[in-house]
Amino acid sequence: MDDGLPSVPRFAVLHALAAGVDFERYFRWRRSRAGDPFFVRFPGFGSALFTGTPAGAREIFRAPPDLTEPPRPNPIEPMVGTASLILAAGARHRRDRTLLAPAFHGARIRAYGELIGDSADDEISGDTAGSTAWRPGVRVDSRAAARSITLRVILTAVFGVDSDERRGEYTAAVTEFLTAFSGPLMLVPALRRGLFGQAPWDRFVAARARLDRLIHADIARRRGAPRPASTDILGLLLSTGYDDGTAISDNDLCEQLRTLLVAGHETTATSLVWALFHVHREPAVLERLRAELRAAGPGAHPAELARLPYLDAVCQETLRLHPAVPIVLRRLTGPFELRGVALAAGDTMGVAVPLLHSDSGVWQDPERFRPERFLERRYSPFEFAPFGGGHRRCVGATLAEYELRIVLARILDRVRLTLPPRYARGRAPLSVPHNIATGPHRSIPFDVVA
C-alpha cells in the first residue's frame, strides 16, 4: 500500500494526542489535506485508510466478513487478551459471537432495568463505597460517579456480584487495571517490557493478574455450584457451550469476561457524562426532557423510560457528537477497494466516526447539540454508527443504550444539577483517549442545587 504520507510527521498521531488535540480535529486536519479517503499512520501499528462518508462506511460495514479481521498488532490486546471477541476473526469470531450475543439480547437486557435504576439511586444517595450523597451544595465529579454506576451495573450483570465486599474487591482491581494501562503503553509497543518489577508494564501485568485471580475464583465457584436459573452473563456462558457441543475453557472465559468489563464500563460512563453535560448547557433541552419525564411519572418502569422519544433522541445526539469509540478498524485478508483506492491483504481501513457524524450531506448544523434531529428523521446505519457496524457491531449496544436512558432519567428525576459557569458556556472540553474509549480530557463537575 502506498500511503502517500511523506508530509505527515512519523509520530503525528502521538503528537496530536499528546498535545491534547482530539480525534475529530485530527481527522479533519488530515482530510483537509488529503480529501476522503485519507491515510493516517499509527506509530508502531502502521497506516490505515480512513473514510468519514456514509458511502465509505457502507463499503466497510458491508465488506464480506471473511475478508476482514481486527487490526494486528492491536493496541488493546494486552488489556482484553488474545481470546477476546474483539480480536477474534473468521470462524472463531462467528463461534464466539454466537456464544456471547444471546447474553445481550433485548429480553435479557430488560431484566437488568431494576439493577440499573438501583445503581443510579445508590450513587445519588451516597450508598456506594467512597461516594457522597448528592445533597444541595455538593459538587459531583461526574466522571467518578458515572464510572461507579456503570461498573456496578457491569459487575452485577456479568458476574452476578451481589455483596459489597466482593464489589469492593472488583472495583479496586478494575480501577487499578484500567489506570495501569496508560496511553503510552497502548500506543508504544516498545514500552511493553518489564524492568525488575518497576516499569509501567510490570505494574500493568501485576494489576491484570490481580483482576484475573478474582475472575478465575468466580468461574471456579460457579462451575462447582451453578446458580439455578442464573440471569447473569457468567451463569449463561457456563450453562451453554459452543455450537459444536464443546465448552469454553476457563482461560478463554476469563478473557471474554475481562473484555466485557473493559468494553462495557468506560464507554457507557463517558457517554453518560457527555449527556449530562449537554443537557445542562441547553435549558430548552433540559426543560423538554423534564416535561417528558414528568408526564411518564416518577414511578415509570425502566422499560417505559427506555421508550420515551425525547430521552431517546437526547441519548442518540450525545452518541453522535461524542462517539466513545471514534475509530472502527478492519484489516484486510484479501484485495479490496475503498472509495476507489485499491488495498491489498494486510492493509487496514477504518471509519472515522466523528467525521461520519458531522458529514455536511447528512447533518445540518453538525456542531450543535440538537436532539430534535433524531425526531425529524431516521438515519441509516451508515450515517449514524456510534456502535460500529456489520457483523462486528458492538455486542453490548442494547445494554449501553438501555443503561444510558435509565440512568439519565433517574438522575434528572431525583436531583437538580447545574454546571459551574466555566463549563456552562464556551467550548466543550476536548475528547481524548481513556483506555478503550475517549472522554472529556478533564472531569466535568456539577453542583447539586435545591
Ligand code: HEM
Ligand atoms: C456507549 C457505550 C458503547 C459504545 C459507544 C461502544 C462502541 C463499540 C464499537 C464502536 C465497537 C466496534 C464495532 C465494530 O467494529 O464495528 C464495539 C465493539 C464491542 N463492544 Fe461496545 N460500545 C459500548 C458499550 C459496550 C458494552 C456495554 C459492552 C458489553 C458489556 C460492549 C462490548 C463490546 C464488544 C465485546 C465488542 C466487540 C464486538 C465484536 O468484535 O464482535 N460495548 N463497541
